[in-house]
């Protein structure tokens with residue numbers, strides 16, 4: 001009997017769930033994807049469902065009552081079980097493993113079976129990833145009650161960045177306080193960067209251990225990663241996913257003093273956040289009411305990008321947001337190029353915006369043309385469906401690639417590789 005893996009990726013604005021089949025005879029192969037369901041737009045209601053199963057045409061629909069990651073999970077689980085064509089998963093009991101993307105893993109350098117102790121540790125870290133850990137835990141809880149027979153495994157976004165050296169992950173603050181409160185750069189989007197590293201290694205036929213890249217995961221949350229010899233050497237997010245690049249509702253890095261001038265009640269607890277979150281007004285403003293939402297009124301970067309510079313953009317707001325994003329991204333590519341001593345195999349775009357935002361890619365690559373990156377505009381406009389597509393101009397000194405990242409597949413692969421660690425005792 002093939003085993004079924006449900007791979008769950010709770011992002012800040014979406015829940016993506018893929019169903020994979022692994023046959024015990026072929027454990028050396030990649031798991032086979034049977035279906036994929038995404039509910040997106042959780043920060044810009046109404047949410048919408050996109051569902052793809054096998055070779056069937058994908059289904060799309062708008063959902064009025066789905067407001068949270070937990071709602072999205074419950075809806076998708078029912079949808080999968082009720083799909084008669086998904087014959088390998090007729091009932092919930094057919095699911096053997098559930099993988100959960102957990103953004104903040106604190107000191108965990110590898111995946112963990114979720115037992116009471118791990119659950120509590122992840123819960124403790126919720127304050128450090130307010131848009132992510134608490135919603136992911138609501139799904140873990142739902143899985144424990146709905147799929148109690150399945151093995152629940154947490155994959156951490158932060159684990160990939162465990163290799164960042166001390167002089168880069170240390171903040172210049174009182175070391176005793178830093179140690180006591182575990183204040184350091186952790187970094188996130190690591191499951192995606194791990195997928196990108198393996199995919200680009202295959203594409204370039206170069207071993208992971210020799211691969212140097214500047215990778216950009218640009219989605220609702222956005223980050224940059226400097227990958228040296230296949231390992232994370234630096235990344236733009238920090239103690240929390242707020243640092244670095246701006247996002248759908250996040251400010252990204254700002255002068256830390258800004259908040260004292262923004263509102264005097266910045267340090268008070270926020271009342272409007274959910275009962276699972278314990279955050280101050282300052283954290284709420286910077287995490288949930290800033291970024292593209294504050295600047296333009298939409299969290300959809302596709303709208304910003306399509307309208308920038310058109311008649312729709314009467315006061316130039318969309319163009320400002322686009323230019324601002326390009327500027328902040330350039331703030332990382334230059335330094336990472338230097339940190340890699342100019343030995344760069346590729347600049348890689350991934351994530352919803354990185355994969356679909358041709359206009360943004362054009363502007364970013366134009367900004368680093370002086371370093372030797374140049375685009376082929378026709379492949380940039382339509383990169384196609386391959387996992388990795390080369391969009392560089394022929395003769396460009398350095399490669400520019402687009403990678404369709406797949407965090408769910410990366411987790412399912414890891415389950416297959418490490419299954420001995422997860423067998424129920």
Ligand SMILES: Nc1ncnc2c1ncn2[C@@H]1O[C@H](COP(=O)(O)OP(=O)(O)O)[C@@H](O)[C@H]1O
Pocket residue numbers: 011012013014218219220221248299300301302303305351352353356357358
């Ligand atoms: N054509 C497009 N151009 C630019 N951005 C796009 C386009 N289509 C979708 N996006 C953006 O991708 C982002 C979502 O990225 P994704 O990685 O799926 O999100 P999440 O962080 O929730 O996983 C949204 O801001 C969405 O507007």
Ligand SMILES: CC(=O)OP(=O)(O)O
Pocket residue numbers: 010011012013103157188189219220221222241
């Ligand atoms: C870490 C993070 O910001 O994730 P997402 O982009 O999925 O919100």
Ligand SMILES: [Mg+2]
Pocket residue numbers: 011012219220
């Ligand atoms: Mg994401």
